[in-house]
Amino acid sequence: xxxxxxxxxxxxxxxxxxxxxxxxxxxxxxxYLVPDSLGLGVETADNGAxxxxxxxxxxxxxxxxxxxxxxxxxxxxxxxxxxxAAELASLxxxxxxxxx
Numbered sequence: 001x002x003x004x005x006x007x008x009x010x011x012x013x014x015x016x017x018x019x020x021x022x023x024x025x026x027x028x029x030x031x032y033l034v035p036d037s038l039g040l041g042v043e044t045a046d047n048g049a050x051x052x053x054x055x056x057x058x059x060x061x062x063x064x065x066x067x068x069x070x071x072x073x074x075x076x077x078x079x080x081x082x083x084x085a086a087e088l089a090s091l092x093x094x095x096x097x098x099x100x
Contacts, residue, residue, distance in 0.1 A: 004096070005060075015039045016067065032058045036070035044068050048088050064088055 016024055017035035027033035031053030034043040044050060048064050049057035064084040068075045075081065 005092075016042050027061075032061060038070065040069040041067040042070070044071055046071070047091060048084060062088055062092075 015035065016028065016033060017039060019025060024033065027050075028035070033050055034053055035041075036043055042050060042063065043055075044063060044067070045057045047057075048062045048068060050061040050063060052058045064075075065081045066076050068084070072080070072084075075084070
């Protein structure tokens with residue numbers, strides 16, 4: 001079996017700036033995940049793409065829900081997350097390679 005993408009739907013129990021969850025910590029150290037200055041979540045583009053240390057979207061890395069609070073305060077309730085999920089699914093579907 002080949003894996004095209006990994007989707008982590010959990011919220012770190014600590015701030016993304018200090019968590020020791022290996023994946024989050026490695027992404028932060030590599031500059032792929034930038035905690036916001038208030039500790040609410042991470043910096044993202046309007047489409048949910050993670051913004052890297054340089055302020056540009058990191059190709060292929062997206063989030064939704066509570067981690068997007070810095071840019072979308074109303075992002076913790078199911079109706080808002082459902083909309084984000086649908087928009088992200090549509091975006092990823094357009095970018096995904098066709099497997100036959």
